[in-house]
Amino acid sequence: MASLSGGPSAPGMAPPPAHRQRSEPTGEDRPSTVLVLAGRAWIGGRLQSVEIAIGQDGRIRSVGKVRGGAPRHDVGQAVILPAATDLHVHFREPGGPAEAETIASGTIAAAAGGVALVGEMPNTVPAVTDPDVLREKAARVPGRAAVDVLLYAAPTVARARPALARVAGAFKLYMSPTTGIPAPPPRQSVPALLDDLAARGLPLTVHAEDPDRFETAGPARSLAEWNAHRPARAESAALELLSRAPSALRLHIAHLTSASEIPALRAAGTSFEVTPHHLLLSTASPLGARGKVNPPLRSEAERARLWSAFCRGEVPCVASDHAPHPAGEKELSFDRAPSGVPGVETLLPLLLARVRAGELALPTLIGAACDRPARWFGQPIGRIAPGHRAHLLVVDFRARAPLEGRRLHSACGWTPFEGWEAIRPREHYRDGVRIVEGGEYVGAPTGRVVRPEFALAATGP
Numbered sequence: 001m002a003s004l005s006g007g008p009s010a011p012g013m014a015p016p017p018a019h020r021q022r023s024e025p026t027g028e029d030r031p032s033t034v035l036v037l038a039g040r041a042w043i044g045g046r047l048q049s050v051e052i053a054i055g056q057d058g059r060i061r062s063v064g065k066v067r068g069g070a071p072r073h074d075v076g077q078a079v080i081l082p083a084a085t086d087l088h089v090h091f092r093e094p095g096g097p098a099e100a101e102t103i104a105s106g107t108i109a110a111a112a113g114g115v116a117l118v119g120e121m122p123n124t125v126p127a128v129t130d131p132d133v134l135r136e137k138a139a140r141v142p143g144r145a146a147v148d149v150l151l152y153a154a155p156t157v158a159r160a161r162p163a164l165a166r167v168a169g170a171f172k173l174y175m176s177p178t179t180g181i182p183a184p185p186p187r188q189s190v191p192a193l194l195d196d197l198a199a200r201g202l203p204l205t206v207h208a209e210d211p212d213r214f215e216t217a218g219p220a221r222s223l224a225e226w227n228a229h230r231p232a233r234a235e236s237a238a239l240e241l242l243s244r245a246p247s248a249l250r251l252h253i254a255h256l257t258s259a260s261e262i263p264a265l266r267a268a269g270t271s272f273e274v275t276p277h278h279l280l281l282s283t284a285s286p287l288g289a290r291g292k293v294n295p296p297l298r299s300e301a302e303r304a305r306l307w308s309a310f311c312r313g314e315v316p317c318v319a320s321d322h323a324p325h326p327a328g329e330k331e332l333s334f335d336r337a338p339s340g341v342p343g344v345e346t347l348l349p350l351l352l353a354r355v356r357a358g359e360l361a362l363p364t365l366i367g368a369a370c371d372r373p374a375r376w377f378g379q380p381i382g383r384i385a386p387g388h389r390a391h392l393l394v395v396d397f398r399a400r401a402p403l404e405g406r407r408l409h410s411a412c413g414w415t416p417f418e419g420w421e422a423i424r425p426r427e428h429y430r431d432g433v434r435i436v437e438g439g440e441y442v443g444a445p446t447g448r449v450v451r452p453e454f455a456l457a458a459t460g461p
Contacts, residue, residue, distance in 0.1 A: 058431025095125020145447030378452025
């Protein structure tokens with residue numbers, strides 16, 4: 001088993017939502033405990049044998065040595081973990097090709113990979129810039145989603161922001177062109193936009209690249225040239241502008257690629273994420289256009305620095321930036337191929353394999369993939385604690401297998417991590433109900449649209 005020592009805690013995270021603590025069931029209320037999961041879990045700073053009592057409301061009632069009053073499921077030598085939250089996915093619905101991804105296929109992939117909640121980005125077609133578009137998108141979730149979905153909105157239309165803040169789960173600002181967002185706000189308008197969003201109370205995630213720092217002389221024909229076209233200094237320039245954002249703004253930086261930016265972000269208490277592809281892939285990877293992403297993969301030396309910082313616990317969150325495209329589109333010439341790679345199903349399994357290999361501490365991964373992302377979204381998940389929803393995984397660290405794109409659940413049918421070792425969750429429980437068994441999805445589409453609990457308190461459901 002890998003080293004289980006934790007890294008230093010990361011700053012910039014909102015406090016966890018307050019929940020009424022559930023006490024040990026008494027004789028009077030014991031029938032409401034419907035399942036007891038028994039096994040090893042990371043509790044109190046160490047891996048220990050526990051039993052987890054789950055109530056009929058789908059919440060964890062208590063955690064201790066012996067629980068009773070319900071059927072007991074012992075997971076043996078496997079480990080019980082909280083399910084993950086993926087802050088950053090693109091499911092291409094509405095408006096995208098079904099062979100890339102749909103809400104149904106994308107959330108099944110999430111469930112199979114151990115992700116219980118996804119943050120779905122607004123650059124679908126049409127872009128989510130007004131409440132009517134958001135409501136239409138939200139109507140696609142019930143009866144089709146395998147896990148919960150938080151919907152981002154794009155704050156580019158000033159008059160729509162107040163109404164969007166009452167129905168969206170978060171805002172997403174693109175500071176540079178990307179798929180579905182051809183024209184970002186002018187740089188000079190960003191400070192006023194940040195001031196306005198600070199008053200709205202929702203989290204804001206930012207794609208931080210300054211297009212004025214891009215190199216545009218000729219098309220890029222390789223990963224190295226794409227890195228040169230959208231260099232790390234474009235990220236630095238965008239972060240410098242964002243550093244002047246009002247302190248009231250719940251700011252989060254998407255897909256950070258440069259380890260040199262981490263000290264300043266931590267000192268400012270700013271939340272940020274890294275992706276598995278920036279942690280594990282580089283311009284030296286033999287992927288061609290299949291590795292084309294925004295922001296680009298960096299050099300192998302920069303990748304190694306980012307990975308080291310992540311392993312030291314200096315990165316608060318990890319997210320997939322799941323951005324699938326049909327395989328045929330990624331086979332186009334490099335300059336014509338779209339940017340983006342699938343990743344929601346492989347986010348956790350890839351990193352669990354690194355835990356098994358002794359490269360990454362388990363508590364560091366739990367904090368970055370499960371606990372802090374859930375807190376950022378204001379959701380009572382991501383921890384094995386009374387009052388939290390029983391979104392739980394059973395992981396057997398002995399069960400390793402190479403990834404095969406054709407066997408994944410995403411509609412696109414490919415992965416940039418073909419052949420990489422992964423450890424997939426053996427079981428996944430949603431509110432105490434098993435939705436993955438033996439690594440296969442067996443659940444029902446009970447996912448729903450959620451909003452941060454702090455936003456609900458301010459604006460109502």
